[in-house]
Amino acid sequence: MLNLSQINKTDQKLLGRYSTIKNLANRPHYKILNRIIVTFSIFAVLFLFVPWTQNISGSGAVTTLKPNQRPQTIQSLISGRIEKWYVQEGDFVKKGDTILFISEIKEDYLDPNLVQNTKDQMDAKKMSVESYLGKVTTLSSQIQFIENEKKLKLEQARNKIRQSILKVTSDSIDLVAVKTQVKIANTQFNRAVQLNKEGLKPLTDVEEKRLKLQDVDAKIITQENKLLTSKNELINSKVEINRITAEYNEKVAKARSDQFTALSNQFDTKAQVNKLENQYVNYSIRNGMYYIKAPQNGYVNRALQSGIGENIKEGTSIVSIMPSNYDIAVETFITPIDLPLVKRGEKVRVWFDGWPTIVFSGWPDISYGTFGGKIVAVENFISDNGKFRVLIAPDEDEDKWPKQLSIGAGAQTIALLNDVPIWFELWRTLNGFPPNYYNPTTKISKEKK
Template sequence: MLNISLNSVNRHVDHEGLSALKHVEERHSGRVLLRLLLFFSVLFIVLLFLPWTQHIRANGDVTTLQPNQRPQSVQTVIGGQIERWYVREGAYVQAGDTILHLTETKDEYFDTSLLDRTRQQVMAKEMSVRSYESKVGALNQQMAALRESGRLKTEQARNKVKQAILKVSSDSINLEATRQNTKIVRDQYERMEQLYAQGLKSLTDLENRRAKIQEAEAKLIEAENKLLTSRNEVLNARVELNAIQAKLRDDLAKASSDQYTALSGQFDAEAGVAKLENQFSNYQRRTDLYFLTAPQSGYVTQILSAGIGEALKAGQEVITIVPEDYELAVEIYVKPIDLPLVELGLEVMIQFDGWPAIVFSGWPNTSYGTYKGRVVAVDRVINTNGMYRIMVAPDPEDQAWPEPLRVGAGATSLLLLKDVPIWYEIWRKINGFPADLYSPVTAAKDDKNPPKIKLPK
């Protein structure tokens, strides 16, 4: 009975006989309720002043810290036909192990003796180069011999010119002497003629003088002829000297032309040798590429082209290899509005898919099953999904990440920010304000010179 009516029945009821009613009426429930309300109010006020860690929740996947440690596809460099497989999915391969054997599919490489024939062509071209070199050497010797022979002939012709000039001088002197002698003989004949007219000399003496003057005039003419002949010999000697020099120049020009022709042939042959050597190296390298090898040690995870006899194109993906050793990291994506709050070195709490965890987002130290990390990279360009990618590496000062963790596993991350009272966080959430801008001790102060973050080995 609530006993709220004005018509009370208490005076008509015998309480001594009703013990249960007596016990209920004697309870002080109102006081207890008041005390409970007071206690929980005080507790709620105290809780409002407890610290709360602001955070940014982001999802991502497990990846590797170094790009060369991520799963990679092995591609064929040349096209070919699958002849034999040497591995299977899940197999472990060392760097350089043979994965696949290809056979040729292009008709220009079908010749089984292609390398030998190409090497023979190279040797033949090299012999041609040596032949041209010998010809060039012979022409050099020929030109040297022509220069020496021309020098000797030129000296001989010059000497001949000098001799002719000297002979002209000698004939000139002889002609002058003959003229003087002729003049004397003529004077003597005139005096003899005067004496003959005076009767002092006989006709015989006069005729003798006439014969001598004729003889002297004949010698004069002969001396003049010799001088003309000597002068002609000088001209002939000079013409011969010019002819020798012209012939020497002509012979040297011809030999030089032959030499340049030989050099041109030599250069062409050397270019042919280089081209054939390049072709031989390409053939040899192509032969090596028939065997596809592992670029690094790791495990075969997926074979993309498995059929024997299947034709592959150049650059086609054949197999996927996961490296043996790798450093794990987590790539997460945050909204553009949260990007200003992210700094290098920011602490991150990570929960991996498949690992049980109890997470108290506001009190990360009380969480169970989470692992710590540090922000090591922040993309400067937004992704196609409209979010920014962040790389998180393990914190070397905290426990190691799980050993069975694999690349591609999902991860939920909490990027830990500033510690604030709970009442402030509630007030911020109600008003829709963003988290406080917070820079950790290890955060970068200079984008161009970020601090070095110690990464796990």
Template sequence: MLNISNNHVSEQFDITKYKSGEHIFGIRYHRVLKKLLLGFFGIIAIIMLLPWTQSISSSGTVTTIKPEQRPQTLQSQIPGRIEEWFVQEGDFVKKGDTILRISEVKSEYFDNQLTERTGNQISAKTSSVEAYKNKVDALRNQLSALKQERVLKLEQAKNKLIQSQLKVTSDSIDLEAAKINTDIAKTQYERTIELQKEGLKAVKDVEDKYSKLQESQAKLVSLQNKFLSSKNEAINSQLAISTINATYNDKFAKSQSDLYTAQSTGYNAEVEVSKLESSLANYTKRSSLLYVTAPLDGYINKALKSGVGETLKEGEQLVNIMPADYELAVEMFVRPIDLPLLHKGEKVRVQFDGWPAIVFSGWPNVSYGTYGATIIVIENFISANGMYRVLVKPDENDVEWPEAIRVGSGAHTIALLENVPIWYELWRQINSFPPNFYQPAGASDSSKDKKG
């Protein structure tokens, strides 16, 4: 029975005549095996024909849609010294609530009445500006008065010049008449002498003619002096006109110089007022910066500076705050080779850390513990980790995300692509081919609209 010998018992006896032999050698085991193998391969063939959803898996973190809703750090805009804390970690604060108070550490801001004193300086400088404006107006009036006075003086001098010229004309006529009278007296005197020599005139007549001649000559000399005096007065009148012009030009120049000086000083005073007003605004704003307030409603996560009396620099971080109102999102990172397969508006499944889930990436309808999301942002520039950042938000038509999720927790995302048979997916995975490139219906329509 052990088939050790070459002599077989089955050749000597017919074992099938016995019940045990018939029972053992009559069973056909290969028929059952064939049925099992056929059934197994049939099931495998059916499974290979089942649909499979191609997907892109990625890890990410929970964040917010809007940048102002993300955790942020408050900094001190001025250097100072911590004087008092008004909150502790974990407290809820509203917008405008005071978080801490600091004091000045720079000597130029130690004066508690700095803003009041600067305001007084502004008032004084403003009065100075008004005074210079009044001085400018007075100098302008003075300049206008000088112009009118010059016009009157010139008119007076011109009138006097005309009078002098008329007087010169009159004196010249009188001088010519005196010359004629002198010539006549001289002729009569000479004729009387001739007649006296002939005995026709007496000596007394000669003496009378001589006396008239002397009077005529004296009058001629007097009129000559008067004529020269009139000419001098005319010359003096012309010189007076030139003197008036020169004098008033000097006065105009001095008045205009004073006017420009007053205007320049007034402008400088206005500049100083503007500087003081800017300083006052800066001092007032700086005083408000001594109290660090909450920029929005939120929770105090962590105090980055501790204690009282500790000094801090400008721009140094003080406390971390998390906004109370925010819209959750998940940022995922995909490989550059998978980026062309993603489009805005496509559906994504998200699994959050700490939430039990059973995931079938190829059969999303069978998965449990995942939540729906929609792609809203695809960055155009690669991140430092060598991948592209994609932002997804909750799907409004799917189950709401858990309320207990916190910003910063981990998440695993699955981007659903095209439906293919399982055999094709196995063949693609074995050959390391990428998923099928496709365009969703909405994206193709929008691209056509853009082209149109």
């Protein structure tokens, strides 16, 4: 009611005659409530200026620091049939202990003497290589002998040429001498005829000179024939050199052809030996793959294959093993907006599922049951859950993490950033702003120095 009308308006003086109205004005709890409200308002205003530590929260699970310390599965490198198990789930195995035995199922490897037969083939091929090597050496010696014989034959033919040249020279000189004798005999005959006409020489002398001239004429024909024979022998000697060169070149070419054939066969056989050696080593290694062994010390968590006589393919997971010795760590996931604020080496508070914890995210000094950690790796590629993965290791400067932690247990993390007033944090949260960009310049500079 706006009390604009004067009708039915109650007079305040008339209400004062009632005791109840008088008591209402004198009650003290209204003053106390007002004081409480004022005090609370002052406390709320002061509380807004209390320091608050900005932080980045994340959730993850307990894991190991090194990849080789995480749970792993053991695969079979070859196909086979399960024949015998040597362990059961929960057993502790050492590195090299046999887990199970499988038998061969491929027809190419069913021969029990496959390795020995391959070795025999390899040894036979090696002997063949040695035989070809001996043949190559023999042909090399044969070529050397042919070359030596060729040199001797050529030297012999050259000597014969020199002899033929000397004989031609000698016959040429003899021919000149015979021609000189013909001239002398002809002169003597003419002189004897002239003297006979003059009566100074008897006819017998003329006949004697004519007989001598005819004898010398016969000698010159014989000597010319002898000279031509010597020249033919010289030509034959030169032709013999060409024949010897061609003959022995042909012998050398044939020997070299046989040598190259032997070398080709040797290299081909050597390639076959290398192939057989490769097969021999592969078969030997394959025989050792029938026994599936533990790669490191650990506990058999679960048998992924079971039964006897079951066939498995290569690459099939058989059992899972948890290593016995590992360095514990925590993998947590943060939102993409917080990724630039996270750096390697920063301090992080961690608490684990199942451990009594009281956490005040803005006041880490008041929190209870948290453990110190240090960021060792930040993944730069987003995960399937739309967040970035961060790996945290225990902080050596603080208390050790509980030994009872198991791999895969849940964990919560808080990365501490700048100290700001609470009013600023409320304002930032209401507006959806990210925390202040935090860069540990002092620490990084020390590490660089």
